[in-house]
Amino acid sequence: xxxxxxxxxxxxxxLAIVEDGRLDVSRKKENSFQPLTVCRELLAGERYDCVxxxxxxxxxxxxxxxxxxxxxxxxAAVGGRFLYPACRTILDIGGQDTKAISLDPEGRVxxxxxxxxxxxxxxxxxxxxxxxxxxxxxxxxxxxGAAARRHSISSxxxxxxxSEIVGLISRGRDRGEVAAGIVDSVASRATSLVxxxxxxxxxxxxxxxxxxxxxxxxxxxxxxxTVQVPEDPQMVAxxxxxxxxxxx
Amino acid sequence: MSDEYRSMxxxxxxDLEAHDALLSMLGNVYSKVFLSQPNRPxxxxxxxxxxxxxxxxxxxxxxxxxxEGRKVVGSYCTFVPEELILAVDAVSVGLCTGADFATELVDxxxxxxxxxxxxxxxxxxxxxxxxxVEACDMVVGENTCDGKKKAYEILRQFIPDLYVIDLPQVKxxxxxxxxxxxxxxxxxxxxELTGRKLEAGKLAAAIATVNAKRAALKxxxxxxxxxxxPISGLDSLLISQISFYDNPARFTASLNQLCDELEVRxxxxxxxxxxxxxxxxxxxxxxAVPNWKIPVIVESAGAVIVGEExxxxxxxxxxxxxxxxxxxxxxxxxxxxxxLNIDCAVFTPNPTxxxxxxxxxxxxxxxxxxxxxxxxxxxxxxxxxxxLASLEKDSVPTLRxxxxxxxxxxxxxxxxVEAFVERLRG
Numbered sequence: 001x002x003x004x005x006x007x008x009x010x011x012x013x014x015l016a017i018v019e020d021g022r023l024d025v026s027r028k029k030e031n032s033f034q035p036l037t038v039c040r041e042l043l044a045g046e047r048y049d050c051v052x053x054x055x056x057x058x059x060x061x062x063x064x065x066x067x068x069x070x071x072x073x074x075x076a077a078v079g080g081r082f083l084y085p086a087c088r089t090i091l092d093i094g095g096q097d098t099k100a101i102s103l104d105p106e107g108r109v110x111x112x113x114x115x116x117x118x119x120x121x122x123x124x125x126x127x128x129x130x131x132x133x134x135x136x137x138x139x140x141x142x143x144x145g146a147a148a149r150r151h152s153i154s155s156x157x158x159x160x161x162x163s164e165i166v167g168l169i170s171r172g173r174d175r176g177e178v179a180a181g182i183v184d185s186v187a188s189r190a191t192s193l194v195x196x197x198x199x200x201x202x203x204x205x206x207x208x209x210x211x212x213x214x215x216x217x218x219x220x221x222x223x224x225x226t227v228q229v230p231e232d233p234q235m236v237a238x239x240x241x242x243x244x245x246x247x248x
Numbered sequence: 249m250s251d252e253y254r255s256m257x258x259x260x261x262x263d264l265e266a267h268d269a270l271l272s273m274l275g276n277v278y279s280k281v282f283l284s285q286p287n288r289p290x291x292x293x294x295x296x297x298x299x300x301x302x303x304x305x306x307x308x309x310x311x312x313x314x315x316e317g318r319k320v321v322g323s324y325c326t327f328v329p330e331e332l333i334l335a336v337d338a339v340s341v342g343l344c345t346g347a348d349f350a351t352e353l354v355d356x357x358x359x360x361x362x363x364x365x366x367x368x369x370x371x372x373x374x375x376x377x378x379x380x381v382e383a384c385d386m387v388v389g390e391n392t393c394d395g396k397k398k399a400y401e402i403l404r405q406f407i408p409d410l411y412v413i414d415l416p417q418v419k420x421x422x423x424x425x426x427x428x429x430x431x432x433x434x435x436x437x438x439x440e441l442t443g444r445k446l447e448a449g450k451l452a453a454a455i456a457t458v459n460a461k462r463a464a465l466k467x468x469x470x471x472x473x474x475x476x477x478p479i480s481g482l483d484s485l486l487i488s489q490i491s492f493y494d495n496p497a498r499f500t501a502s503l504n505q506l507c508d509e510l511e512v513r514x515x516x517x518x519x520x521x522x523x524x525x526x527x528x529x530x531x532x533x534x535x536a537v538p539n540w541k542i543p544v545i546v547e548s549a550g551a552v553i554v555g556e557e558x559x560x561x562x563x564x565x566x567x568x569x570x571x572x573x574x575x576x577x578x579x580x581x582x583x584x585x586x587x588l589n590i591d592c593a594v595f596t597p598n599p600t601x602x603x604x605x606x607x608x609x610x611x612x613x614x615x616x617x618x619x620x621x622x623x624x625x626x627x628x629x630x631x632x633x634x635x636l637a638s639l640e641k642d643s644v645p646t647l648r649x650x651x652x653x654x655x656x657x658x659x660x661x662x663x664x665v666e667a668f669v670e671r672l673r674g
Contacts, residue, residue, distance in 0.1 A: 056659075070670065071663050071666045071667040071670060072663065072667075073663070073664075073667035073670070074667060074670045097660070108671070108674065109667065109670065109671045110645075110671070111640070111645075111646075112664075112667060112671075114660065114663070114664055116650070116657070116660070
């Protein structure tokens with residue numbers, strides 16, 4: 001059986017195809033204002049028996065492609081547990097959402113928390129902040145990692161934080177210190193969200209933001225726990241979808 | 249008929265254009281949300297009719313009552329004793345506060361971080377779209393939370409006939425004395441407004457009328473213990489919402505008729521949804537008409553709501569008033585005892601609200617509890633933590649939702665509710 005999972009995220013669309021319990025295809029593409037076109041491009045030429053979809057655009061996807069829908073929370077839980085069988089806590093920071101999920105010993109979803117309607121502390125927040133500092137996301141992470149000190153940022157709202165940063169830069173603050181301050185504020189928000197569901201090891205950190213090494217380190221030090229990150233943390237929910245498709 | 253209503257609305261000083269927009273929006277939402285539900289009981293037809301005439305026939309009835317020399321008294325809270333209003337032959341109407349309206353006007357008089365419920369009361373008044381508030385001879389406010397208490401100072405500019413009842417914050421002997429003297433003063437105010445004396449016989453009859461209404465609502469609540477549930481949470485909420493402004497005797501008769509039908513359903517094991525649907529109790533802030541946001545999300549995610557621990561729900565109907573008083577004074581004392589049971593989060597401490605939520609979660613075989621708060625409603629937000637912790641200790645899964653009346657977060661809330669339902673399905 002060959003099954004597909006697609007995660008139609010706000011910033012990136014991810015596709016995973018699993019054949020007989022083995023991951024065969026793992027691919028992603030930046031999302032656009034036409035998410036369906038992006039999905040079709042990603043699926044082009046692929047053969048599969050059924051597809052399970054999740055993510056921000058899952059309903060739109062199911063309107064034109066026959067698919068079963070699951071929430072990002074379930075998808076992350078199934079995918080995370082597959083990669084880390086001992087996983088009990090998942091932190092997922094994507095383009096627009098932050099989620100903390102606790103799993104019971106059997107891997108079922110227990111308590112979970114999500115950020116409210118604003119995108120504070122998410123991937124989009126980091127992108128806007130990197131732009132305000134005139135660097136790419138990778139450059140931003142390096143800059144923050146290399147800083148000796150951090151300048152604390154008081155706003156977590158994307159709009160307010162951007163103007164705060166513009167103000168700091170214009171007063172001549174070091175870019176690296178400001179970047180480190182931003183990382184600090186994202187980590188602080190994520191830490192309090194995870195603590196709400198309880199930090200039980202092992203903790204797995206997924207989503208696009210988990211690509212940032214400096215943020216992984218900051219989270220590990222704040223939580224006082226080992227933070228495990230899969231080889232491609234963006235693909236976990238799509239993998240979870242494909243695994244659900246295999247079971248359906 | 250429509251022309252007749254238009255001249256009635258014009259006579260009440262409504263902004264006809266804005267009012268048309270409101271009615272058309274309400275009509276669309278109503279048919280999408282309520283009329284499209286599967287397996288609705290026949291008895292819902294009465295409530296559909298009442299809703300379709302919410303600004304028509306019911307307003308006509310209020311104006312007819314006024315023409316007969318009766319007064320119309322509006323209120324915003326379950327602490328306002330309807331029995332006293334009915335006992336002086338006045339009509340009692342709950343004023344709805346469940347939608348954003350005229351927000352640009354409201355923002356000129358209220359701080360932005362005021363809860364949506366308070367803003368809505370102002371929006372309907374300032375936007376001139378509520379025929380109920382315009383038909384009132386007196387509007388009664390009450391000092392519950394700080395937001396409402398201070399908002400009434402401002403609302404008085406727009407509603408000169410505003411009367412405010414003070415409320416205790418602690419259920420002590422002194423608190424009870426305060427409520428008693430406030431209810432006595434309210435009774436005198438009603439006598440003054442109507443020119444009628446509050447008589448023991450009339451008050452006893454009013455207590456019986458309101459008891460009968462609450463007993464019918466309790467009967468409905470008890471029928472929701474059945475698995476599968478015989479009625480949707482949306483329809484049950486609608487009935488609670490209508491109980492605040494409909495004619496009480498007619499409402500009670502219609503609800504009892506519906507309950508007869510539901511009893512047959514329960515006997516036959518028929519449900520509104522399959523028995524496999526996860527069962528959810530909602531606890532928290534009131535959902536006034538037309539605030540159906542969360543129940544719509546929950547029931548379209550494949551769960552069924554089997555109880556509302558809420559002022560628009562069981563918090564206002566759990567207690568009846570003993571019909572044992574002989575004098576007006578006795579009866580006011582019994583009303584004070586009855587109303588002081590209400591476990592609104594403005595009281596400190598407030599343990600019974602938490603206990604009751606645990607009880608209904610257990611007895612209604614709820615698979616989970618959703619704690620619902622309106623943003624900036626500090627008393628209920630403050631109680632969230634203790635509520636969730638105690639439910640989780642009972643191994644009842646919980647979900648916390650803090651939102652307002654806007655639609656901008658329905659996607660995110662939908663995802664959370666769906667994930668919660670996935671969790672309840674196991």
